[in-house]
Amino acid sequence: MTFALPITPPSRVAGLVSGKPSLGGGVDLPVFYPATGAQISTLTEDDAAAVDAAVLAARAAFDRGPWPGLSVAKRIEVLEDCRDTILANVDELARLECAATGLVLKELKARHMLRAASNFRFFGEYISQAAGQSYTQTEGYMTYVTREPVGVAALIAPWNAPIALATMKIAAALAFGNTAVLKPSEQTPLALARLVELLQEVLPEGVLNLVNGRGTVTGAALVAHPGVDLISFTGGTETGRSIMSAAGRNLVPCTMELGGKSANIIFASADPDRALDGALQGIFSNNGQQCLAGSRILVERPIFDDFVARFRDRAAKVRVGDPLADETEVGPLASLSHMNRVLSFADTAREDGGSLLIGGTRRDDLGEGYFISPTAVLARSNADRCAQQEIFGPFATFIPFDGVDEAVAIANDTAFGLVSYVWSDHMPTVMATTPRLRSGVVWVNTPMMRELRAPFGGFKTSGVGREGGASCEAFYTEEKTTTIPLSPPPLRRFGA
Incomplete structure (x- = not known):
C-alpha cells in the first residue's frame, strides 16, 4: 500500500x-x-x-x-x-x-x-x-x-x-x-x-x-x-x-x-469510562511519541481485570493508517530504526516474565511505512524493563496496585519524574496521592493539559x-x- x-x-x-x-x-x-x-x-x-x-x-x-x-x-x-x-x-x-x-x-x-x-x-x-x-x-x-x-x-x-x-x-x-x-x-x-x-x-x-x-x-x-x-x-x-x-x-x-516514564494511576474510585478514555489518549495520541505519555498504567486491583480487558478491546479498534485520512487515530512511527526499537520491547517484556496483551507487531498490511499495532503488556513487576525504560511509542505497560501507598511507591520507583496522572472521584484519595508524587506536573482526572502560565518540567x-x-x-x-x-x-x- x-x-x-x-x-x-x-x-x-x-x-x-x-x-x-x-x-x-x-x-x-x-x-x-x-x-x-x-x-x-x-x-x-x-x-x-x-x-x-x-x-x-x-x-x-x-x-x-x-x-x-x-x-x-x-x-x-x-x-x-x-x-x-x-x-x-x-x-x-x-x-x-x-x-x-x-x-x-x-x-x-x-x-x-x-x-x-x-x-x-x-x-x-x-x-x-x-x-x-x-x-x-x-x-x-x-x-x-x-x-x-x-x-x-x-x-x-x-x-x-x-x-x-x-x-x-x-x-x-x-x-x-x-x-x-x-x-x-x-x-x-x-x-x-x-x-x-x-x-x-x-x-x-x-x-x-x-x-x-x-x-x-x-x-x-x-x-x-x-x-x-x-x-x-x-x-x-x-x-x-x-x-x-x-x-x-x-x-x-x-x-x-x-524523557519520561509517567505513571497513569487509576483508582477504583475513578469514573471508569473517563479513566479509560484518558488512558487511551495518554498513550496513543501523537502516535504514542511524547515524553509526557502515561506509559505506565497503574490500576487498583479491584478493577484491574475489567479495566485491562476494556482497554484491550478499545486498543484493538484504534484506527491505524494514512496520516492524511480524517478517520486515522494513529499514524506511523517517525523512523524505521525507532519502529524496530519500539517493537523490540514486546520481546523484552516476555523475557522479563511479562505477557503481551495486544499488538507488538508491525502492520505489514499498510505497506513499507513504519506502522505498528497499538501495544500493551502486563508487567511482572515495576522492575521490568518495559516499566523502567522509555519506549516512546504506542506501547502501554500495565501494573496492578493495592491502595494509595503502593500506587505512590510504584509511581515514584523510576529514574524519571516528568508528569503523573491521577484518576479518582474521591477527593481524599486525590489529596493523599498528589503531594507525594515525585514529578514536575500532576494531572488529576484529565489527560494532557498545558497551562503556559505555570512551570513545566x-x-x-x-x-x-x-x-x-x-x-x-x-x-x-x-x-x-x-x-x-x-x-x-x-x-x-x-x-x-
Missing part, C-alpha cells in the same frame, strides 16, 4: 543565516516520509563553520541590532506578526510537518499549529504585564531591579512535535529580547525550515537563524560555541547529559526537558529547569540591580 504525500516538499533543505542559505559543509542527510518509507528530500548538514556563521549572525543582531533594545510595545507587535504568519500558513506548515513526522494531519492542523501560534500570543501578553521591583526600605536610597536579555540562545527542538515545541522556545527567547539559533532534529526539518523562512519577513536580520544536522555534528558545534549564552533543549536524557556537560565548560545555563532525569511564563522570564533574562541615593550620601575622604 502506498499513501499519497501530504505536500511536495523541497528537494533540498538548508539552514538560514540572516535570511540567507547557510554554508552547509557537512554530509547530505535523507529525509523520509514515515507513511511510505520513501525518501522525500535531502538535508544539507551544517558543519562547525556553518554553525559559527549562524552564531556570529545572532551575536551581531544582539550586540548591534535593534531587537534587544526594542520597546516592549514594538516587540509585542512583532510577536503578533509571527502568530499571524503561522495562522496564515497553517495548511502548508501542517502538511510539511506531516511529511517528515507521519503525525496525523488533522491533529497537526487542530492542535500543533494552533499551539504554535498561541505560543507567540502568550509571550506577547506576558511581557505586556511584566513588572519590575523596587526597594525603598533602606533610608536615603532607592534600589530597583530590571531584567535584560541574556544574549544568543541555542534552541534545540525534538522530532516528535517540532513546530509546537520549537515555537515555545523561539517565542520565549525572542519575547525577552534575545536572538537565537535554532537546530531542529535532522529527521524532521521540513516545517521548521519553512517557518524560519516565513518569519524572516517580520523579524529583524539575524534575530532567528537556522542550522541543520545531526546532534553529534551540528548540535555539538552549537552547544560548545563560545558565542552561545544559553541553551534550551528538548529531547532524550542521554543527549541532555552530553549537552549539559559541554555547556558546563563555558558556564552556559541550560534548561532541559528530557521534570524531577530527576526528566529535566533541569522549567518552561512557562515566569520560568522562561527567569531563564531568558538577567537580573540587574541599580541603587540610587535620594540625596548625596556622606563619603569617606581617603587620603584627604
